[in-house]
Amino acid sequence: MKKSLKRLAIDTATKYIYLALLIDDKEVASIYQVGDNDHSVTILPLLEKLLDDAKITLKDIDEIIIGIGPGSYTGVRIGVTVGKMIGYLNNISVFQVSSLALIASSSKKNKILSLIDARRNNAFMAYFNQQKNTLEYIKNDTLENIESFQQNINEKYEIVEYGKPNIKKIIKSNLLVKVEDIHKLTPNYLRITEAERNLEK
């Protein structure tokens, strides 16, 4: 009998915590729940429950998919830390994916503007095209003024800020990027820190 492929997906870049377990391309369990700035407290207990319910352990996982932001929200680091450690400890394949792509995957529309708020009229944004359930980038992840980003799009589209990722769509897409060296994995911040900006001035 061929051994089944078990995949775990993790994303904490928004106020939602997302965990999913896939066995041979089928989503067998998932959690998508809003947190109260407490991803760091809840993620491991939730992960434990997800695995327990499926009667497997972390050591059974063959592959991990990690949402790496963009995001300024502290939460993004929680998921990346957890995913990075799981990948390292078990020496398994690791794939990173934009959290904006995960958000976009929840939509069924053709044109999708995926958005994570960054305050002061700015947001982390990306623009996607979707044909026959296949998701692809039109505009890459960026951090900019919401209005000016929108002004450059002259067609009808849907804005999506939240939504449970459609992980099957993601694994069929070209949006996953293989992480070659687990030790080098970091969130995608898209901007240097304020302290670094001030130092450059």
Next chain:
Amino acid sequence: MNVLGVETSCDETSVSVVRDGNVVLANEVLSQIDIHKAYGGVVPEIASREHIKGITYVFDQAIKNANLNYEDIDLIAVTKGPGLIGSLLIGINAAKVISLNYNIPIIGVHHISGHIYANYIEQGMEFPLLALVVSGGHTELILMKEHFSFIKLGETQDDAVGEAYDKIARVLGLGYPGGPVVDRLAGSGVDNLNFPRPMIQSGDFNFSFSGLKSHVINTHHNMKQRNIAINIDDFCASFQEAVTDVLVEKTIQAKNKFKVKQVIVAGGVAANSGLRKKMKEKITDIPVFFPKMKFCTDNAAMIGAAGYFQYKKYGKADDLYINGYSRLDLE
């Protein structure tokens, strides 16, 4: 018992393996000090970014250097506070993953109990003992009647000693962190500026350093305004003498009152050469211990040592709900 220690409360990413509270099999420290120097202090967001960058690498180095596998670990001890919250959470979540992955019990440890237990690694402990905790965020006198029992006798009412060192160093243009530089320059200066010894006879075990700090800064300012030549070495020496006079005097008062068997000094300022010298000169009836330099500043070996005794005392672990705390009481 093999304890995996994890410390990420400030700007050091550190992982250790410590057997039975004192055999240090590995103690890896990835310091960010050179990165934060450019900013004159630790920048929390940069600290968090550096922790997540280095976290798996530091774990890997520690377990390899200890010549063990994760399966050989019996307990995970991770700093849960006090410290920078974004930094703490990276170490805590990484530690929780190991706990879940290998089904190893985990406990959250107070950072200061770690600094105190840095002394156990080399000297062991005899009770009752008195601990003087002096660091960037703490100045406390603590009485221990047995393992992992902490009675706070007194603490600073304002600035911590290390903080005062760092602020004065900034005014004198000596860079960050200030403690080590002020300490070094004090060695070639003279205590000739008559700085006050705050609260030295207050009758309790509390401290105050912000008045002294302001006095030093004002003196510097006034001398500059009046074009009086300033000898930086003398400034450092005068400040260091004032600070260490107070620390040593209060320690002696507490030592006599509680008839302790030993005095231990803990925290980053325990590296101070003036404090080391004065303590040893003034306290001769019982032993005074300082941790080795590498165990004075933040490190995970001390967390592994403290975690071992915390677990022995309470006999139970925490669960996967451990949280981080920017402020946290020791008692």
